[in-house]
Amino acid sequence: MRRILLLPIILYSFYSQSLTAAETSAQDFRKDTFRMLNANRSLLVKYEAAYERTKAEYAKNPSDRLKRELDKTGYKVKVLTEESAKLLQQLPEETQANELVKYVLAAENARKKMAVNIMLDEQNPAAGNRGLGTQQYYQWHEQALERVSQNRYEEAIKIYEDILLIRPDDDQAFMIMGHLCVMTGQFKRAERAFYNAAQIDPQNMREITPFYENQILKNPNDDAAYARLGYIHLMFKNTQSAQDAFQDALSISPDNPLALSGLEELLGDLSQQNL
Known part of the structure:
Protein backbone atom coordinates (compact mmCIF):
# COMPACT_ATOMS: atom_id res chain seq x y z
CA MET A 1 0.00 0.00 0.00
CA ARG A 2 2.80 2.35 0.90
CA ARG A 3 4.53 1.67 -2.44
CA ILE A 4 1.29 2.45 -4.28
CA LEU A 5 1.04 5.76 -2.45
CA LEU A 6 4.69 6.55 -3.10
CA LEU A 7 4.35 6.06 -6.85
CA PRO A 8 2.18 9.12 -7.55
CA ILE A 9 4.37 11.15 -5.18
CA ILE A 10 7.50 10.13 -7.09
CA LEU A 11 5.79 10.79 -10.41
CA TYR A 12 4.62 14.18 -9.18
CA SER A 13 8.13 14.97 -7.96
CA PHE A 14 9.59 13.97 -11.33
CA TYR A 15 6.97 16.02 -13.16
CA SER A 16 7.65 19.04 -10.95
CA GLN A 17 11.39 18.78 -11.58
CA SER A 18 10.78 18.45 -15.31
CA LEU A 19 8.47 21.44 -15.23
CA THR A 20 11.01 23.45 -13.26
CA ALA A 21 13.73 22.46 -15.71
CA ALA A 22 11.50 23.45 -18.62
CA GLU A 23 10.68 26.77 -16.99
CA THR A 24 14.37 27.38 -16.29
CA SER A 25 15.22 26.52 -19.88
CA ALA A 26 12.54 28.92 -21.13
CA GLN A 27 13.85 31.67 -18.86
CA ASP A 28 17.41 31.07 -20.06
CA PHE A 29 16.24 31.18 -23.67
CA ARG A 30 14.39 34.43 -22.99
CA LYS A 31 17.45 35.98 -21.33
CA ASP A 32 19.68 34.89 -24.22
CA THR A 33 17.23 36.34 -26.72
CA PHE A 34 17.11 39.66 -24.89
CA LEU A 91 9.83 36.02 -27.51
CA PRO A 92 6.53 34.87 -25.96
CA GLU A 93 3.66 36.91 -27.36
CA GLU A 94 1.75 36.95 -24.10
CA THR A 95 4.58 38.54 -22.15
CA GLN A 96 3.78 42.09 -21.08
CA ALA A 97 7.46 42.93 -21.09
CA ASN A 98 7.72 41.77 -24.68
CA GLU A 99 4.86 44.06 -25.66
CA LEU A 100 6.66 46.98 -24.09
CA VAL A 101 9.94 46.01 -25.72
CA LYS A 102 8.18 45.91 -29.09
CA TYR A 103 6.93 49.41 -28.46
CA VAL A 104 10.38 50.66 -27.44
CA LEU A 105 12.11 49.04 -30.37
CA ALA A 106 9.48 50.33 -32.78
CA ALA A 107 10.16 53.93 -31.74
CA GLU A 108 12.00 54.84 -34.92
CA ASN A 109 12.12 58.53 -34.16
CA ALA A 110 13.81 57.99 -30.81
CA ARG A 111 16.32 55.60 -32.31
CA LYS A 112 17.23 57.94 -35.17
CA LYS A 113 17.47 60.85 -32.75
CA MET A 114 19.88 58.81 -30.67
CA ALA A 115 21.96 57.98 -33.74
CA VAL A 116 22.21 61.65 -34.66
CA ASN A 117 23.24 62.50 -31.08
CA ILE A 118 26.04 59.94 -31.22
CA MET A 119 27.18 61.44 -34.50
CA LEU A 120 27.22 64.92 -32.95
CA ASP A 121 29.17 63.68 -29.93
CA GLU A 122 31.75 62.12 -32.25
CA GLN A 123 32.09 65.41 -34.11
CA ASN A 124 32.31 67.39 -30.86
CA PRO A 125 33.75 65.20 -28.04
CA ALA A 126 33.32 68.01 -25.52
CA ALA A 127 29.55 67.82 -25.99
CA GLY A 128 29.49 64.29 -24.65
CA ASN A 129 30.95 65.48 -21.37
CA ARG A 130 28.09 67.83 -20.63
CA GLY A 131 25.39 66.23 -18.51
CA LEU A 132 24.80 62.62 -19.50
CA GLY A 133 26.98 61.51 -22.45
CA THR A 134 25.11 59.91 -25.32
CA GLN A 135 26.83 56.54 -24.96
CA GLN A 136 26.05 56.41 -21.25
CA TYR A 137 22.53 57.63 -21.98
CA TYR A 138 22.03 54.75 -24.38
CA GLN A 139 23.47 52.29 -21.85
CA TRP A 140 20.98 53.50 -19.24
CA HIS A 141 18.15 52.88 -21.69
CA GLU A 142 19.54 49.38 -22.27
CA GLN A 143 19.76 48.75 -18.53
CA ALA A 144 16.15 49.84 -18.09
CA LEU A 145 15.11 47.59 -20.97
CA GLU A 146 16.88 44.67 -19.32
CA ARG A 147 15.00 45.32 -16.06
CA VAL A 148 11.75 45.31 -18.02
CA SER A 149 12.62 41.95 -19.58
CA GLN A 150 13.06 40.58 -16.05
CA ASN A 151 9.74 42.08 -14.85
CA ARG A 152 11.67 44.39 -12.52
CA TYR A 153 9.48 47.33 -13.42
CA GLU A 154 10.15 49.53 -10.39
CA GLU A 155 13.90 49.38 -11.03
CA ALA A 156 13.30 50.30 -14.68
CA ILE A 157 11.14 53.25 -13.60
CA LYS A 158 13.94 54.44 -11.31
CA ILE A 159 16.43 54.36 -14.20
CA TYR A 160 14.09 56.40 -16.39
CA GLU A 161 13.65 58.90 -13.56
CA ASP A 162 17.44 59.27 -13.43
CA ILE A 163 17.59 59.74 -17.21
CA LEU A 164 14.91 62.43 -17.06
CA LEU A 165 16.74 64.32 -14.33
CA ILE A 166 19.58 64.78 -16.82
CA ARG A 167 17.54 64.93 -20.03
CA PRO A 168 14.09 66.30 -19.22
CA ASP A 169 13.31 66.63 -22.94
CA ASP A 170 13.46 62.86 -23.54
CA ASP A 171 9.84 62.24 -24.52
CA GLN A 172 10.42 58.53 -25.15
CA ALA A 173 11.68 58.07 -21.59
CA PHE A 174 8.47 59.72 -20.36
CA MET A 175 6.40 57.46 -22.62
CA ILE A 176 8.10 54.25 -21.50
CA MET A 177 7.91 55.28 -17.86
CA GLY A 178 4.21 56.00 -18.33
CA HIS A 179 3.59 52.51 -19.69
CA LEU A 180 5.58 50.98 -16.85
CA CYS A 181 3.52 52.93 -14.33
CA VAL A 182 0.32 51.64 -15.96
CA MET A 183 1.64 48.08 -15.74
CA THR A 184 2.36 48.55 -12.03
CA GLY A 185 -0.99 50.20 -11.29
CA GLN A 186 0.43 53.71 -10.70
CA PHE A 187 -2.09 55.47 -12.91
CA LYS A 188 -1.74 59.04 -11.61
CA ARG A 189 2.00 58.79 -12.05
CA ALA A 190 1.47 57.36 -15.53
CA GLU A 191 -0.82 60.25 -16.41
CA ARG A 192 1.87 62.78 -15.45
CA ALA A 193 4.48 60.94 -17.51
CA PHE A 194 2.21 60.79 -20.59
CA TYR A 195 1.33 64.47 -20.16
CA ASN A 196 5.03 65.41 -20.10
CA ALA A 197 5.69 63.29 -23.20
CA ALA A 198 2.84 65.01 -25.04
CA GLN A 199 4.14 68.43 -24.04
CA ILE A 200 7.43 67.60 -25.75
CA ASP A 201 5.83 65.98 -28.81
CA PRO A 202 2.01 66.07 -29.22
CA GLN A 203 2.21 63.03 -31.52
CA ASN A 204 2.92 60.91 -28.44
CA MET A 205 -0.63 61.40 -27.20
CA ARG A 206 -2.01 59.62 -30.26
CA GLU A 207 0.19 56.58 -29.65
CA ILE A 208 -0.90 55.73 -26.10
CA THR A 209 -4.37 54.22 -26.52
CA PRO A 210 -3.51 52.08 -29.60
CA PHE A 211 -0.73 50.42 -27.60
CA TYR A 212 -3.31 48.89 -25.22
CA GLU A 213 -5.87 48.24 -27.94
CA ASN A 214 -3.26 46.16 -29.79
CA GLN A 215 -2.72 44.04 -26.68
CA ILE A 216 -6.43 43.21 -26.67
CA LEU A 217 -6.41 42.39 -30.39
CA LYS A 218 -3.67 39.84 -29.74
CA ASN A 219 -5.44 38.37 -26.72
CA PRO A 220 -9.17 39.22 -26.60
CA ASN A 221 -9.56 37.30 -23.32
CA ASP A 222 -7.00 39.37 -21.41
CA ASP A 223 -9.13 40.99 -18.71
CA ALA A 224 -6.12 42.89 -17.32
CA ALA A 225 -5.53 44.50 -20.72
CA TYR A 226 -9.15 45.69 -20.83
CA ALA A 227 -8.80 47.10 -17.31
CA ARG A 228 -5.62 48.98 -18.22
CA LEU A 229 -7.30 50.32 -21.36
CA GLY A 230 -10.15 51.51 -19.14
CA TYR A 231 -7.73 53.53 -17.04
CA ILE A 232 -6.14 55.00 -20.18
CA HIS A 233 -9.59 56.18 -21.33
CA LEU A 234 -10.19 57.50 -17.83
CA MET A 235 -7.00 59.58 -18.07
CA PHE A 236 -8.25 61.14 -21.29
CA LYS A 237 -11.75 61.77 -19.86
CA ASN A 238 -13.33 59.31 -22.31
CA THR A 239 -15.85 58.15 -19.73
CA GLN A 240 -18.03 55.97 -21.96
CA SER A 241 -15.04 54.18 -23.47
CA ALA A 242 -13.58 53.72 -19.99
CA GLN A 243 -16.84 52.23 -18.72
CA ASP A 244 -17.04 49.87 -21.72
CA ALA A 245 -13.46 48.68 -21.17
CA PHE A 246 -13.98 48.07 -17.45
CA GLN A 247 -17.20 46.16 -18.13
CA ASP A 248 -15.46 44.08 -20.80
CA ALA A 249 -12.80 43.18 -18.23
CA LEU A 250 -15.47 42.18 -15.71
CA SER A 251 -17.34 40.10 -18.29
CA ILE A 252 -14.17 38.00 -18.59
CA SER A 253 -13.24 38.05 -14.91
CA PRO A 254 -16.00 39.36 -12.58
CA ASP A 255 -13.53 39.71 -9.71
CA ASN A 256 -10.89 41.72 -11.56
CA PRO A 257 -9.81 44.20 -8.84
CA LEU A 258 -8.41 46.72 -11.32
CA ALA A 259 -11.65 46.90 -13.28
CA LEU A 260 -13.77 47.05 -10.12
CA SER A 261 -11.75 49.92 -8.65
CA GLY A 262 -11.68 51.69 -12.01
CA LEU A 263 -15.43 51.43 -12.41
CA GLU A 264 -15.92 52.68 -8.86
CA GLU A 265 -13.64 55.65 -9.55
CA LEU A 266 -15.48 56.38 -12.79
CA LEU A 267 -18.91 56.29 -11.15
CA GLY A 268 -17.61 58.51 -8.36
CA ASP A 269 -16.40 61.08 -10.90
CA LEU A 270 -19.74 60.98 -12.72
CA SER A 271 -21.70 61.48 -9.50
CA GLN A 272 -19.53 64.48 -8.64
CA GLN A 273 -20.22 66.00 -12.06
CA ASN A 274 -23.97 65.57 -11.56
CA LEU A 275 -23.99 67.44 -8.23
Missing part, protein backbone atom coordinates in the same frame (compact mmCIF):
# COMPACT_ATOMS: atom_id res chain seq x y z
CA ARG A 35 20.91 39.65 -24.65
CA MET A 36 21.19 39.14 -28.41
CA LEU A 37 18.49 41.75 -28.94
CA ASN A 38 20.40 44.30 -26.87
CA ALA A 39 23.61 43.56 -28.76
CA ASN A 40 21.71 43.89 -32.02
CA ARG A 41 20.31 47.27 -31.02
CA SER A 42 23.73 48.53 -29.93
CA LEU A 43 25.17 47.69 -33.34
CA LEU A 44 22.12 49.12 -35.06
CA VAL A 45 22.46 52.48 -33.33
CA LYS A 46 26.17 52.64 -34.17
CA TYR A 47 25.56 51.87 -37.84
CA GLU A 48 22.71 54.36 -37.98
CA ALA A 49 25.06 56.96 -36.52
CA ALA A 50 27.59 56.10 -39.22
CA TYR A 51 24.84 56.27 -41.85
CA GLU A 52 23.73 59.72 -40.68
CA ARG A 53 27.33 60.93 -40.62
CA THR A 54 28.05 59.62 -44.13
CA LYS A 55 24.79 61.06 -45.43
CA ALA A 56 25.75 64.48 -44.06
CA GLU A 57 29.19 64.24 -45.67
CA TYR A 58 27.70 63.11 -48.97
CA ALA A 59 25.29 66.06 -48.96
CA LYS A 60 28.23 68.45 -48.63
CA ASN A 61 30.69 66.70 -50.96
CA PRO A 62 29.07 64.03 -53.17
CA SER A 63 31.45 61.32 -54.36
CA ASP A 64 31.34 57.72 -55.56
CA ARG A 65 33.27 56.61 -52.48
CA LEU A 66 30.76 58.17 -50.09
CA LYS A 67 27.87 56.80 -52.14
CA ARG A 68 29.28 53.26 -51.86
CA GLU A 69 29.86 53.73 -48.14
CA LEU A 70 26.32 55.04 -47.74
CA ASP A 71 24.86 52.05 -49.58
CA LYS A 72 27.00 49.62 -47.60
CA THR A 73 26.06 51.12 -44.24
CA GLY A 74 22.40 51.34 -45.24
CA TYR A 75 22.44 47.63 -46.10
CA LYS A 76 23.89 46.79 -42.66
CA VAL A 77 21.15 48.85 -41.00
CA LYS A 78 18.55 46.95 -43.04
CA VAL A 79 19.99 43.54 -42.09
CA LEU A 80 20.21 44.42 -38.40
CA THR A 81 16.65 45.74 -38.44
CA GLU A 82 15.41 42.47 -39.97
CA GLU A 83 17.42 40.46 -37.44
CA SER A 84 15.86 42.49 -34.64
CA ALA A 85 12.38 41.64 -35.94
CA LYS A 86 13.26 37.92 -36.03
CA LEU A 87 14.56 38.01 -32.47
CA LEU A 88 11.35 39.68 -31.33
CA GLN A 89 9.33 36.87 -32.89
CA GLN A 90 11.15 34.36 -30.66
